[in-house]
Amino acid sequence: MLGVFGIVLSLALLIYLAYRGITVLVLAPILALMAAFIGGIGGQETHIMATYTEIFMKAFANYAKNYFPVFLLGAIFGKVMDDSGSAKAIAHAIAKKLGADKCVLAVVLSVSILTYGGVSMFVVAFAVFPIAQQLFKEADIPKRLIPGTIALGSFTFTMTGLPGSPQIQNAIPMPFFGTDAYAAPILGLIASVCMFGGGIVWLTLRVRQAKKAGEGYGVHPNEKFTEIDETNLPSLGLALAPIFLVLGINLVLSKMVIVAGKYDGAYLEKAPYLTKLGNVAGTWSLIIALVISILATIIFNYKRLKSAKDTVNQGAIGSLLAIINTSSEVGYGNVIQSLAAFTIVKNALLGVSSNPIISEAISVNVLAGITGSASGGMSIALGILGKQYLEMGIQQGISPEVLHRIASLASGGFDSLPHNGAVITLLTICGLTHKESYKDIGMISVAIPLCSLVVVVVFALMGVV
Template sequence: MFGVIGIILSLILLMYLAYKGITVLILAPVLALFAALMSSIGGQGVPLMATFTEVFMKSLAGYVKSYFPIFLLGAIFGKVMDDSGAAKAISHTIAKKLGKDKAIIAVVLSCAILTYGGVSLFVVAFAVYPIAVALFREANIPKRLIPGSIALGAFTFTMTALPGTPQIQNAIPMPFFGTNGYAAPILGIAAGIVMGGGGLAWLTYRAKKAAAAGEGYGNHEKDKIIEFDESQLPSFIAAMTPILLVLVINFILSRYVFIAGKYNGEYLTQAPYNTSLSSVSGTWSLIIALIISIIVAIVINYKRFKEVKKCVNDGAIGSLLAILNTASEVGYGNVIQTLAAFEIVKMAILGISSNPIISEALSVNILAGITGSASGGMSIALGTLGKTYYDIALQQGINPQVLHRIATLACGGLDTLPHNGAVITLLGICGLTHKESYLDIGMVSVIIPIAGTIIAIILAIMGVV
């Protein structure tokens, strides 16, 4: 009993203390050992130091080994797109073409193109915000709707639903299920339509309601707008080229090159590799696509950089905190998994439904909400229950691609509760509060994505992939 209480209490403390601003780098090991200590009180007798060094740290290191290249290259790519002006060029061109009467759509579409192309959502928020302010002010749409518009384009369908997205949330399930980034495309597209269409409908409704009430952009004298010289930005085609390369190269490699029968990966099953082609092909494809796209982006925009070396270095250094935060949460999850009391929790989760699709969706979503992290919650859920779901799915004749897509969709629901780091950062960039803007953020990034996931689950149960 003490063990179960320890697990539940540690999860509650993880959510509460993370919301209070304490870094996960400290919280994850401390709360993992707290749960282990509670299990010891309950009679299991867990050695704390061995648990820390041989379970927590080993799991953390394993996660870094698997995903660091993607975090690293993704951060560098985002920084290159930002410093070169390519991100601003894309959002500025879209905004100019659509016009002020389509301000919300312009912001959402700008964010969507950038994140679907692999640019970090944080870079996207910084790049699009100045353009969003100009558009919303000219269209006299309340500024409080800007965070919701950015969240819709950056935190939802391009992060989890659309097949091929290079965001880390779409990469995490690949080694667990032997899939690639284009897994279950029909489910992803269907859920993406619900998220994108539903989110736009909500924001448009809110804008019309505000206009009917006589509410305009508002008085925001402290707006911090960074001016940019349009003449110094790359052309739209030059800016889009690296993004298109990420998607096209990733697709070709994962679907036509690194597949059994065309690529001889038999050596992978032998020492020192001891893996399989299906476990690494998706990761390899994305790594190569990002490397080529980074090089092309630098070559095309070389004269626009103040210093290429600094740009690449800053991107690389910026990736460290992101991966260590997530890896720490994985270490936490693996400690919890070793505790005897977790078997009770595990059976409770699996007992929710005999269908692994439903059980997976619930476990991923709940853990993403508790940790305030889509990637962290999914990593914990799949790290502890991924193999179980995979085995049950094979027994029931369920395509592993379905497990991949449902996991990615589910992680993008409760993750953006008010304590989520991306939400807090977005509101900080916009200079707004939870009270002013969270209702819209919550609707477009929590409620509607959960509805999209439910639609995908229904289609999956019907046999659609």
């Protein structure tokens, strides 16, 4: 039991200290080794340095190997879309079309299109906030509702639900289950409708409550407004073209070229590759789609970019912290997995239900909440239990596509608790606090996605794909 106590203590410290602002890069190895040390006191033979170099760092490196291209290209694509003015052009066009009286819907749609097109959630927040700020001010709607509105378009259905989403949360399950980004499209669409509809209803209710109470935009003494220069923005069609390219090329490659058998991947099963086409097809499709879209965006907007080289460099550098943070969390999870006491935790997670759909939905959500990261929690959960879930699914006639979609959806629930890095960043960009805006963020990105997940689990158990 001492080993279990060490695991629980390390997890509690990870949550608390990460919330207090200490980087996961430092926390993850220290707390993982602390749990291993306590487990050693409890009777398991533990070698601290070997655990660090041969378990933590090996898992860290393996995760970076598998997902660095997606993090890298996603960050570069987002930066190119931002610097070219394409992200602002899309948001501005939608806002102008719908008007200030429909500012909530305008912001949600703007963010959704950008996020679904592959633009990083962080880039989206920076690009859309100035427009949201002006719209909410003009409509005299409380500024405190802006973070929840942006969260609906970026932290929910476009991240985990919509089939084909190039976001990392939809890419992580692919090598585990041999699937692609369009896995279980009907389940994904059901979840997306629930999250989008529920979020819009909630925000509309909150706006009405504020109006009824006579609450307006509010007084924010240190607030600055950024003027949008329309003269140098690309046209809406030109701005949307790279997004259609990402989605279209990914769809064609994953469904009609690679997986359809038009690409002979038999050589992959031989040395030095020793893998299967199904394990890499989804990732390859996404990488190619992003590369082509980045090049197209640069070509379309070459004169608008101050320096294409600087834009690409900044995007590449910006991807490093995200991939290293998540890799550290995965390293942490693998150390915990190696401990004898984790067998008790593992059996508890698997013992929740003999059905892998239910067990996976719970374990991914719990670990995403513990780490405060959708990608980190899902990576840990699938790294530990993914193979067993796949085996259980095959035995019970459950499609790997269903397991992919459930894992992706489950990652977007408890991950958005107050210590989540994206939540903290969003509030910082908006110049607001947890006290002012987290109630709406929590409802939009925790409560409603959890309810949506329950609905999807029910449909999945009924055999819907």
